[in-house]
Amino acid sequence: MTDAEADLVILGGGSGGYAAAFRAAELGLSVTLIEKDKLGGTCLHRGCIPTKALLHAAEVADSARDGEQFGVKSVFEGVDMAGVHKYKDGVVTRLYKGLQGLAKAHKINYVEGTGTFSGGTTVTVDGTRYTGKNVVLATGSYSKSLPGLDLGGRIIASEDALKLDYVPKKAVVLGGGVIGVEFASVWASFGTEVTIVEALPRLVPNEDEFASKQLERAFRRRKIAFKTGVKFTGAKQDDNGVSVSLESGETLEADLLLVAVGRGPNTAGHGYDEAGVQMDRGFVLTDDLLRTNLPNVYAVGDIVPGLQLAHRGFQQGILVAEHIAGLDPKPIDEAGIPRVTYSHPEVASVGLTEAAAKEKFGSDVTTLTYDLAGNGKSQILKTSGAVKLVKAPDGPVVGLHLVGDRVGELIGEAQLIYNWEAFPEDVAPLIHAHPTQTEALGEAHLALAGKPLHTHG
Amino acid sequence: MTDAEADLVILGGGSGGYAAAFRAAELGLSVTLIEKDKLGGTCLHRGCIPTKALLHAAEVADSARDGEQFGVKSVFEGVDMAGVHKYKDGVVTRLYKGLQGLAKAHKINYVEGTGTFSGGTTVTVDGTRYTGKNVVLATGSYSKSLPGLDLGGRIIASEDALKLDYVPKKAVVLGGGVIGVEFASVWASFGTEVTIVEALPRLVPNEDEFASKQLERAFRRRKIAFKTGVKFTGAKQDDNGVSVSLESGETLEADLLLVAVGRGPNTAGHGYDEAGVQMDRGFVLTDDLLRTNLPNVYAVGDIVPGLQLAHRGFQQGILVAEHIAGLDPKPIDEAGIPRVTYSHPEVASVGLTEAAAKEKFGSDVTTLTYDLAGNGKSQILKTSGAVKLVKAPDGPVVGLHLVGDRVGELIGEAQLIYNWEAFPEDVAPLIHAHPTQTEALGEAHLALAGKPLHTHG
Amino acid sequence: GAAAPPRGGYVPLAKPPVRKLAKELGVDLHTLSGSAEGGVITREDVRRAAQP
Ligand SMILES: Cc1cc2nc3c(=O)[nH]c(=O)nc-3n(C[C@H](O)[C@H](O)[C@H](O)COP(=O)(O)OP(=O)(O)OC[C@H]3O[C@@H](n4cnc5c(N)ncnc54)[C@H](O)[C@@H]3O)c2cc1C
Ligand SMILES: Cc1cc2nc3c(=O)[nH]c(=O)nc-3n(C[C@H](O)[C@H](O)[C@H](O)COP(=O)(O)OP(=O)(O)OC[C@H]3O[C@@H](n4cnc5c(N)ncnc54)[C@H](O)[C@@H]3O)c2cc1C
Numbered sequence: 004m005t006d007a008e009a010d011l012v013i014l015g016g017g018s019g020g021y022a023a024a025f026r027a028a029e030l031g032l033s034v035t036l037i038e039k040d041k042l043g044g045t046c047l048h049r050g051c052i053p054t055k056a057l058l059h060a061a062e063v064a065d066s067a068r069d070g071e072q073f074g075v076k077s078v079f080e081g082v083d084m085a086g087v088h089k090y091k092d093g094v095v096t097r098l099y100k101g102l103q104g105l106a107k108a109h110k111i112n113y114v115e116g117t118g119t120f121s122g123g124t125t126v127t128v129d130g131t132r133y134t135g136k137n138v139v140l141a142t143g144s145y146s147k148s149l150p151g152l153d154l155g156g157r158i159i160a161s162e163d164a165l166k167l168d169y170v171p172k173k174a175v176v177l178g179g180g181v182i183g184v185e186f187a188s189v190w191a192s193f194g195t196e197v198t199i200v201e202a203l204p205r206l207v208p209n210e211d212e213f214a215s216k217q218l219e220r221a222f223r224r225r226k227i228a229f230k231t232g233v234k235f236t237g238a239k240q241d242d243n244g245v246s247v248s249l250e251s252g253e254t255l256e257a258d259l260l261l262v263a264v265g266r267g268p269n270t271a272g273h274g275y276d277e278a279g280v281q282m283d284r285g286f287v288l289t290d291d292l293l294r295t296n297l298p299n300v301y302a303v304g305d306i307v308p309g310l311q312l313a314h315r316g317f318q319q320g321i322l323v324a325e326h327i328a329g330l331d332p333k334p335i336d337e338a339g340i341p342r343v344t345y346s347h348p349e350v351a352s353v354g355l356t357e358a359a360a361k362e363k364f365g366s367d368v369t370t371l372t373y374d375l376a377g378n379g380k381s382q383i384l385k386t387s388g389a390v391k392l393v394k395a396p397d398g399p400v401v402g403l404h405l406v407g408d409r410v411g412e413l414i415g416e417a418q419l420i421y422n423w424e425a426f427p428e429d430v431a432p433l434i435h436a437h438p439t440q441t442e443a444l445g446e447a448h449l450a451l452a453g454k455p456l457h458t459h460g
Numbered sequence: 461m462t463d464a465e466a467d468l469v470i471l472g473g474g475s476g477g478y479a480a481a482f483r484a485a486e487l488g489l490s491v492t493l494i495e496k497d498k499l500g501g502t503c504l505h506r507g508c509i510p511t512k513a514l515l516h517a518a519e520v521a522d523s524a525r526d527g528e529q530f531g532v533k534s535v536f537e538g539v540d541m542a543g544v545h546k547y548k549d550g551v552v553t554r555l556y557k558g559l560q561g562l563a564k565a566h567k568i569n570y571v572e573g574t575g576t577f578s579g580g581t582t583v584t585v586d587g588t589r590y591t592g593k594n595v596v597l598a599t600g601s602y603s604k605s606l607p608g609l610d611l612g613g614r615i616i617a618s619e620d621a622l623k624l625d626y627v628p629k630k631a632v633v634l635g636g637g638v639i640g641v642e643f644a645s646v647w648a649s650f651g652t653e654v655t656i657v658e659a660l661p662r663l664v665p666n667e668d669e670f671a672s673k674q675l676e677r678a679f680r681r682r683k684i685a686f687k688t689g690v691k692f693t694g695a696k697q698d699d700n701g702v703s704v705s706l707e708s709g710e711t712l713e714a715d716l717l718l719v720a721v722g723r724g725p726n727t728a729g730h731g732y733d734e735a736g737v738q739m740d741r742g743f744v745l746t747d748d749l750l751r752t753n754l755p756n757v758y759a760v761g762d763i764v765p766g767l768q769l770a771h772r773g774f775q776q777g778i779l780v781a782e783h784i785a786g787l788d789p790k791p792i793d794e795a796g797i798p799r800v801t802y803s804h805p806e807v808a809s810v811g812l813t814e815a816a817a818k819e820k821f822g823s824d825v826t827t828l829t830y831d832l833a834g835n836g837k838s839q840i841l842k843t844s845g846a847v848k849l850v851k852a853p854d855g856p857v858v859g860l861h862l863v864g865d866r867v868g869e870l871i872g873e874a875q876l877i878y879n880w881e882a883f884p885e886d887v888a889p890l891i892h893a894h895p896t897q898t899e900a901l902g903e904a905h906l907a908l909a910g911k912p913l914h915t916h917g
Numbered sequence: 918g919a920a921a922p923p924r925g926g927y928v929p930l931a932k933p934p935v936r937k938l939a940k941e942l943g944v945d946l947h948t949l950s951g952s953a954e955g956g957v958i959t960r961e962d963v964r965r966a967a968q969p
Contacts (some may be wrong), residue, residue, distance in 0.1 A: 018894075022913060029911065036490030051895050052836055059840050060530045067524045067534030073517040078535040079526030086531030094839050101834060101914075108916045269898040314899075317913060318651040318891040333889070333941065341893040351893070377558060379509055382551050383516050415873035415898030422607065422890050423880070423933035424940075433792070433879050436808070437475075438508050440773075441872030454486065456479060456774060457558075459565050790955070876933075883960075886934040 007112070009035040011137030011327060012126050013275070014118045015093075017044020018313040019304025020141035021102065022320030028109035030328035033321075035133050036111050037118040037126055042201050045143050046306075046313040047095060052183055053165045056091035061192030061371050065347065072385060082193045084168050122278035124299050137299045137327050140280070140287060141320070142273055144266035144305035149235065157245040158238055158260045161186065171195050171258040171385040174245045177235055181344045183263035184218070188346035191227045198255055199229040200247070206231065207344055210404065211356035213372065213391045217406035221348045221387065283308070291334035293323050301327075314460050328389040339422045343411040348388050351414040354402035354421040360393045367396035373447040375407045377457050379438035384408055390447045393426070399424040400448070413444055420448075427451035464491040464569070468784060469732070471575045471583050475770040476761025477598035478559065479777030485566035486787035492590050493568050494575040494583055500559050502600050502762075504552060510622045511642055513548035515802050518649030522804065529842060535721075539650045541625050548622075579735035581756050594756045594784050597737070597744060598777070599730055601723035601762035614702040615695060615717045618643065625912030628652050630714040632704045634692055636663040638801045640720035641675070645803035648684045655712055656686040657704070660868075663688065664801055668813035668859065670829065670848045674863035678844065684776065685840050725763040740765070748791035750780050771825040772797050796879045800868040805845050809870040811859035811878040817850045824853035830904040832864045834914050836895035841865055847904045849884070856879020856881040857905070870901055877905075884908035931958035942967040 011027045016038030024036045041048050060082070068448060070077030076368040106113055116128040125134045146160035154160055157185035159167075161182055170193045176183045179201030187197045199206065199222075205215035206222070206229060222229060234250040238260055247255040264391045268285045270276075281288045281296040293301045302324045304316035318335055325332040338359075344350040360368045375381035375388045388407025395401045403417035431452035442457075449456050468484045470477045473495030481493045498505050515901075517539070527534030563570055571737025573585040582591045603617035611617055617625075618639055627650045633640045636658030644654045656663065656679075662672035663679070663686060679686060691707040695717055704712040724740045727733075737752050738745045744759040746752055752759050758780045761773035775792055782789040795816075801807040817825045832838035832845045852858045860874035877887060888909035892902035899914075906913050930951050931939065935958060939946050944966045951958035 013503065026911065026915065046894065052840070055837065055840050055895055060532055063523050063527050063530045063532045063534065066520050067527055067532060070520050070524055071540075071543065073520045073547050074540050074545070075517055075520045075524060076537040076540055076543075077520065078537065080533040083531050083533055085526075086528065086533075088531070090530050094836075097839060098836055099742075105914065105916065137532070167835070312894070312896040314891045317894070318889075321891070321911070321913070339890070343893045343896065379551070379555055380512065382554060383509070383512050409866070409869065411893065411896055412898055413868045413872060414893050414896065415870060415901060416876060418890055418892065418898075419873060419876045419880075419882075419887070419933075423886070423937045425876075425933040429880070429933050430876070432775075433796070433875055434771045434778070435875065436868065436871050437769070437771040438512055439504065439800065439868055439871065441869055444872060450578045454483065454778070456482065457562065459562065880934050881960075882931040882932075882934045886937065 006134065007035065008134050009033040009112060010136050011035070011139065011324070012124065012133045012137070013037065013141055014120060014126050015044065015141035015143055015304070016042045017141060017143045017304060017316065018046045019316030019320045020044070020139065021106070022317040023139050023141065023303060023324045024111050024423070025105060025109050026321045026324035030324060030330070032324070032328055034109070034111050035114055035135065036106070037114045037116065037128055037133065038131040039115070039117040041099065042106060042113070043099055047098060047102065047379065049162050049165060051313050052095055052098060053091050054161070055345055056094050057165070057189045058185060058347070059072060060087050060090065061189045062347065064192045082170055084170065085262055088168070091458070118273070120274040120278050120280070122274070137301065139323055140275065140295070140300065140302040140306060141304045142269045142306055144311060145267050145269050146262065147267045148262050149264055152238060152262060154262060157240045157258065158262060160262050164261050173257040174259045174261060175200060175245070175255050175257045175263040176261045176263060178263035178265065179203070179208065179229060179231065180263065181207065181264065183261065184344055184346045186261055186263065187227055191225055192347065193420065196223045197227050198257070199227065200233060200235055200249065200255070201229065201231045202234050204232040206352055210350055210352055211391060212358070212404070213389070214350050214352065214404050214406050217388055218346070218348065218350055221406070225347070266305060266311055267428070270306050292326050293319055309337050310340055310342065312340060312342065312424050336422070339418070341414040341418045343414055345411060348386055348406055348408045349411045350406050350411070351411045351417070352402070352404045353417045354400070355393060356402060356404070357393050358393065359400050362402070369394045369396070369451070371447055371451045373443055373450060373458065375443055377446065378440060380440045381407055381443065383438065390443045391401040392447050392451055396426065396449060400451070403444070407440070409440060413441055416441060416444055463589040463591065464492060466569060466590065468492070468594050468596065468781070469581065469590045470596045470598055471495065471577060472501065472598035472600055472761070473499045474598060474600045474761060474773065475503045476773030476777045477501070478597065479774040480514035480596050480598065480760060480781045481568050482562060482566050483778045484784065485568060487787070489781070491566070491568050493563070493572060494571045494573060494590065496574040497573070498556065498562060499570070500556055504555060504559065506619050506622060507645055508551055508770050510548050513551050514544065514622070514646045515642060515804070517547065518646045519804065521649045522787050533538060539627055541627065543664060547580055547897065548743060566584070575730070575752060577731040577735050577737070579731070594758065596759045596780055597732065597752070597757065597759040598773070599726045599763055601768060602726050603719065604722050604724045605719050606721055607721050609695060609719060611719060614697045614715065615719060617719050617726050621718050628715040631716045631718060632657060632702070632712050632714045633718045633720060634704070635720035635722070636660070636665065636686060636688065637720065637722065637811070638664065640718065641722065641801055641803045643718055644684055648682055649804065654684050655707065655714070656684065657690060657692055657712070658686065658688045659691050661689040664807055667807055667809055668848060669807065669815070670846070670858065671807050671861050671863050672779055674845055675803070675805065675807055678863070682804070723762060723768055727763050736865045749783050750776055766794050767797055767799065769797060771801065793879070796875070798875045800871055800872040802868060805843055805863055805865045806868045807863050808868045808874070809859070809861045810871055810874045811857070811858060812850060813861070814850050817852065817858050821852045821855070821858070826851045826853070826908070828904055828908045829908060830915065832900055834903065835897060835900040837897045838864055838900065840895065847900045849883065849904050849908055851908060856883050857908070866897060870898055873898060873901055930956050931963070935960050935963055939963045
């Protein structure tokens with residue numbers, strides 16, 4: 004095979020890699036995109052999309068189960084996992100086709116195969132050398148486990164959990180972060196007895212404490228058990244089940260143990276080390292324009308320390324492409340990236356937690372919490388939860404935190420408020436549509452601006 | 461009874477009236493609020509809230525009916541109208557209690573009774589004269605009918621439609637505006653065969669044509685029949701049904717005819733005319749600070765020409781209170797008030813339609829439409845629809861129009877974009893959370909800024 | 918409650934995206950007087966101020 008050149012060679016066709024590819028192509032650069040598996044990567048095939056399909060099936064199940072509360076004579080007779088997979092795979096396939104179409108339209112040179120970074124700005128695939136004016140590393144992440152805990156059989160990671168062809172009777176979920184909480188929520192809706200084990204003192208420990216409390220309250224009501232602040236010590240499995248032991252001495256019996264203790268950077272065995280890419284605990288280190296220590300070598304997505312989110316990958320990929328094309332993109336404010344946990348109820352946030360804001364701005368930070376009990380649309384949905392705002396002293400709103408069914412969609416507005424550094428007084432005059440859940444955001448800003456409408460002043 | 465004085469006397473305790481009352485009280489004014497029926501008015505008791513409860517029950521019904529598409533074995537066995545009303549009334553009652561609590565907390569002098577505006581700044585209730593430094597007229601609106609079409613029996617308006625204790629087999633809905641479309645949507649979900657008759661050439665005729673087309677396509681798929689551009693000529697009823705005749709010569713047979721041809725201002729018989737309040741076709745005329753032609757007499761809500769929406773009433777009520785208290789509130793940009801039709805699918809908009817924008821800015825207005833087929837979360841929900849943006853030449857985004865299930869919640873973000881006069885370039889760098897429906901807004905702005913991500917460039 | 922309403926703090930007379938733009942362009946809004954109604958600082962005011 005002859006060697007090939009391009010303006011940009013990208014290793015890995017996940018969220019970060021393909022976004023860089025598309026944006027670079029739009030800007031007139033020639034792009035080679037190397038992917039060993041499927042365009043779209045983790046998010047499309049094993050992450051965001053399939054999990055959210057499961058979560059929607061779970062919502063449909065809950066809705067049918069609870070129909071009577073709304074005067075609807077509906078019956079829930081269980082879940083047909085083959086049908087769920089058909090639905091889920093259908094969604095993935097359609098989006099996958101769309102993505103492939105976009106790659107074609109952008110005239111991306113798509114190379115199927117496993118690439119190795121060979122130093123300089125060259126990636127080698129099956130002996131062929133692809134040399135770019137620039138290289139972007141975007142090899143993503145993998146499900147981690149704990150020392151001594153081997154995946155296999157009844158001990159599974161999210162990849163296998165997505166393919167399960169039955170609904171477990173009892174499951175233990177190790178890890179109360181976003182992935183653990185989402186699967187716990189799905190299974191509970193499908194009828195599984197779930198227990199979450201989290202070493203840190205609360206569920207969704209990266210969120211504001213307020214959000215953890217709200218979520219824990221909701222999970223308690225849903226009879227999703229959780230043990231926080233307790234360490235896992237070991238798991239044993241046999242034909243009948245898996246038994247999970249905790250530091251507390253307790254043992255949990257289940258059909259299945261889902262290991263959701265985080266995702267590690269997929270940076271070993273691809274030549275990074277050998278080429279001298281600077282790394283820390285496996286993550287590729289970059290400056291705020293995503294440049295590694297090597298000239299013309301960038302990194303994006305889950306291999307870069309920070310939030311492991313698809314849209315962060317998109318944003319980073321776009322930034323890198325624009326920087327390479329000679330535009331002047333601004334560094335990304337990591338706190339301005341919206342975060343959503345799509346469980347029932349949802350947790351959504353952007354900006355700083357109260358604790359982080361106090362660290363940054365001192366103790367004069369103000370906060371305001373608005374309960375969804377006062378929000379008509381949330382009452383109609385029969386969801387509870389709240390909105391919490393965090394405000395810098397004499398400054399803008401620097402943190403927005405929401406818990407409740409469907410509040411993930413409110414993060415679009417919240418994202419503008421945080422990133423445009425709006426003051427409560429900017430939002431307050433804009434009375435929100437009635438009755439929507441967005442009104443909860445509106446009311447919170449009204450109250451923070453000193454002019455509450457539907458709250459006690 | 462002795463006569464009473466207050467800084468502010470408000471006639472009518474609906475959205476507009478109570479918002480004025482609460483805000484005025486917050487600002488230290490003494491307030492008398494006169495209401496002949498129930499605090500909360502049309503919106504809470506006969507409008508926004510009960511209709512949205514019906515629409516949510518409808519969503520639950522659809523979800524149960526369609527469970528199989530998602531792999532959920534759910535069965536829909538019909539609607540139990542007694543149960544629906546229990547749910548709906550439960551929501552209303554809870555919010556009503558909250559509102560009464562707020563009135564108490566604000567120390568509003570709440571007067572139950574029918575008031576008559578006696579000129580000056582006095583309202584009389586059962587012989588007692590309530591004189592304010594200022595008066596706010598807020599008597600709301602009523603369901604109109606057409607000449608020769610008397611309500612009664614099988615010919616009903618929205619008030620009765622909300623109380624119906626059965627699901628009609630066949631219904632004709634006269635009027636394809638927001639109220640007609642919402643009831644059509646509910647009944648179709650409950651199993652009714654519905655035909656909408658609209659004299660104007662399209663459903664939701666106040667919306668951008670794009671939205672009408674999208675909604676009509678969706679209704680066609682749902683087998684909701686509609687006849688647009690055709691005039692109603694008469695209706696006859698007997699024990700077996702109602703027969704509706706159209707100008708086209710066609711006759712529609714049904715169990716029920718819902719008349720949803722608009723709402724008229726409730727301004728007759730309350731002394732307005734006698735006191736010399738300037739009116740036009742029954743609507744009270746005001747300047748942009750909601751002042752009538754009479755000194756210290758204001759009007760808010762549905763009696764003022766313009767959008768008949770609860771949150772417009774809130775916004776106007778707040779403005780009036782602030783103006784009276786000596787603050788300097790800015791006039792409301794009517795186009796900046798978000799509009800949502802909560803049907804399945806929803807229609808939401810803020811700012812100008814393309815036609816209005818072209819009238820204002822000339823033909824160089826640009827538009828961009830993003831189809832929800834490219835939006836992962838919409839695919840997961842199995843909803844179709846689109847987002848349309850309208851942009852002023854070398855200017856900001858001046859119109860945002862959305863169609864699709866649940867897009868009503870995206871109007872919060874859209875409202876900030878319109879009212880803050882954002883350019884597509886302001887929104888584009890803020891990559892939205894994946895996978896949410898807000899991404900459709902994000903992608904549309906990316907594309908309009910010339911940097912599409914998940915669209916063909 | 919009777920508690921004093923929380924003070925919102927100073928809001929420069931520009932819409933949030935314009936403030937954000939000013940920040941990116943290194944324009945100090947306090948040095949500008951707005952050209953729009955009510956003294957509101959517009960995008961053009963900021964762009965003009967940003968020109969060398
Ligand atoms: C269960 C789960 C749910 C999630 N849900 C969400 C969510 O709802 N929202 C959200 O924002 N994020 C979510 N995420 C995270 C999201 O999937 C990741 O942040 C995102 O995929 C990271 O993109 P990436 O481009 O860095 O890596 P990846 O998407 O992992 O892509 C890396 C690609 O590189 C390829 N590759 C690796 N090595 C090589 C090689 N040597 N040669 C060629 N190709 C190679 C891989 O095959 C892969 O396709 C979820 C993740 C999981 C696991
Ligand atoms: C079916 C339906 C659905 C709707 N859905 C929505 C929606 O989803 N979102 C939305 O924003 N809007 C919706 N609306 C519109 C909304 O209800 C109105 O815009 C809003 O209620 C107007 O508020 P108002 O204060 O002007 O009048 P009203 O709410 O009508 O209040 C007027 C009050 O004045 C009282 N009153 C009248 N005359 C006297 C008198 N002489 N003495 C004492 N009291 C008097 C009445 O009893 C009433 O309580 C809907 C309306 C209907 C009919």
